Amino acid sequence: MLHPPRRALLTGLAALAYARTLPAWAHGPTRQKVSQTVDIARTPAQVWAICGDFDALSRWHPAIASSPASNGNIPGSKRTLTLRAPGDPSFEEDLTKYDPAAHSYQYRIEKVDPQILPVNNYAAWFEVRDGAAGGSTVEWRAAFYRGYMLNDPPPELNDAASSKAVAGVFRAGLDNLKVLAERAS
Amino acid sequence: MRAALRCLPVLPTLLALLVLAAQPAQAALAWVTNQGDDTVMAVDTATGRVVHTVPVGSKPAGVALSPDGRRVYVTNPEGHSISVIERGPGTPTVREVPAGAGPLGITVAPDGRVFVADWYGDTVAVLDPAGAPLGTIRVGPSPSGMATDPAGTRLYVANREGDTLSVVDLQTLATVATVPVGRAPFGVTVQGGRVFVANVQSGDVSVLDAATLRELRRLKVGEFPYAVAVTPDGGRVLVTNQHSGTLSVFDGPDYRPLPDIAVGDYPEGIAMSADGTRAYVAVWMDNKLTEVDVGTGQVIRDIAVGESPRAFGLFLGAE
Numbered sequence: 001m002l003h004p005p006r007r008a009l010l011t012g013l014a015a016l017a018y019a020r021t022l023p024a025w026a027h028g029p030t031r032q033k034v035s036q037t038v039d040i041a042r043t044p045a046q047v048w049a050i051c052g053d054f055d056a057l058s059r060w061h062p063a064i065a066s067s068p069a070s071n072g073n074i075p076g077s078k079r080t081l082t083l084r085a086p087g088d089p090s091f092e093e094d095l096t097k098y099d100p101a102a103h104s105y106q107y108r109i110e111k112v113d114p115q116i117l118p119v120n121n122y123a124a125w126f127e128v129r130d131g132a133a134g135g136s137t138v139e140w141r142a143a144f145y146r147g148y149m150l151n152d153p154p155p156e157l158n159d160a161a162s163s164k165a166v167a168g169v170f171r172a173g174l175d176n177l178k179v180l181a182e183r184a185s
Numbered sequence: 186m187r188a189a190l191r192c193l194p195v196l197p198t199l200l201a202l203l204v205l206a207a208q209p210a211q212a213a214l215a216w217v218t219n220q221g222d223d224t225v226m227a228v229d230t231a232t233g234r235v236v237h238t239v240p241v242g243s244k245p246a247g248v249a250l251s252p253d254g255r256r257v258y259v260t261n262p263e264g265h266s267i268s269v270i271e272r273g274p275g276t277p278t279v280r281e282v283p284a285g286a287g288p289l290g291i292t293v294a295p296d297g298r299v300f301v302a303d304w305y306g307d308t309v310a311v312l313d314p315a316g317a318p319l320g321t322i323r324v325g326p327s328p329s330g331m332a333t334d335p336a337g338t339r340l341y342v343a344n345r346e347g348d349t350l351s352v353v354d355l356q357t358l359a360t361v362a363t364v365p366v367g368r369a370p371f372g373v374t375v376q377g378g379r380v381f382v383a384n385v386q387s388g389d390v391s392v393l394d395a396a397t398l399r400e401l402r403r404l405k406v407g408e409f410p411y412a413v414a415v416t417p418d419g420g421r422v423l424v425t426n427q428h429s430g431t432l433s434v435f436d437g438p439d440y441r442p443l444p445d446i447a448v449g450d451y452p453e454g455i456a457m458s459a460d461g462t463r464a465y466v467a468v469w470m471d472n473k474l475t476e477v478d479v480g481t482g483q484v485i486r487d488i489a490v491g492e493s494p495r496a497f498g499l500f501l502g503a504e
Contacts, residue, residue, distance in 0.1 A: 029262075030220060030244045030246075030262065030263060031220075033221065033469075033470065033492075033493055108428075123428065125450070141470075143451060143469075143470060150305075151286055151287065151305050
């Protein structure tokens, strides 16, 4: 079954197929910040058991077909994400910090085709913590620049479009993680 | 009550003296640009309280103060403008002035002239203290951080896409030298005859002799350094590392590295108190201004500010 968030993500990815690619790497634009959370009626340890491994992404994110990591949960490990989309688009993410006691990890994207994800200089944080009303809260947040680094970006690579794409990826993953975690006993 | 006060004309004076005595000598306001909500907040560094929230232009980033601290200048990169905040007895007033395609870095010379780096124009605009244009200086690609020397003779400009530092004569407004530094230089700080340049992509700080422009040292710091603050005696150097979430610290004339200080994700603008005992850091991801004890390296407190604070520039001024 195709979850609605996944459909939105795939539509977004398809729309981006026509985006221009640009080599420019600069900091003129404004850095964007995206944060999405989900509350799950399971303990942080139970949720972390599902999503805590760096290479586990494809097991809980509906838009990711595979996510093998080069060196497990050791900082420096690279996971290669292949999307469930025409042409099997893929890119790498680099683990920068891994803290199983705090149920958190951080990673970066060195380089990604803006047709796949319209971002530059992207860093992200993933954390499972105690929920305010019991259970757990999962937060996924990122800092990045838009897909087009020069002035006057085309609409599909501007700040709003880039933030929407990242928020869509996070939302789809977190919503599915909640379903998987709460289904498990 | 009023009659009683009239009988004691000395009382108001006494009260005023008591209030003054209670204020720390270094009370100052920190003017923090909140890039995510298009405001500038003035934080009283003595109390940690936000005393003003001023709406400015689109996506404010850079900030600088007039020598007397009465005017605050803010760059609005997306608004292609600067905002000029005038402080008075009540609520500050604010005006927006057009300022090129990509105004980002900003600094004020001791004579009150304002310099605005245009990221896209590869130029620096010169404005009078009221914000009226006086001229334009051609510098290198994507100028960002800037600083003048205390005598007001030179302006130092980091050219982020040129890996260079432009040196401008403030009398003739001509670029007199362009010197190579590290990769992607951003923040520039002048203190004690030294120019400190944070090189974002090489993860280090260039220390140059301000007179000869020779690079004396290259200090290895954390990932993606943004800006540098130095104590007035030059004895301690603090550097914000955006990706590491830390401050790098160096001590003494030979820049001996001390342990890093963890402050939060994406620390950016940093400013030093006039007495060199406190540093204030805008922490972009965590929406806070962090106060650090420079002597001990301890975080004293986190002050909640607006969305995505940057505070790129010398943002501390008189109360």
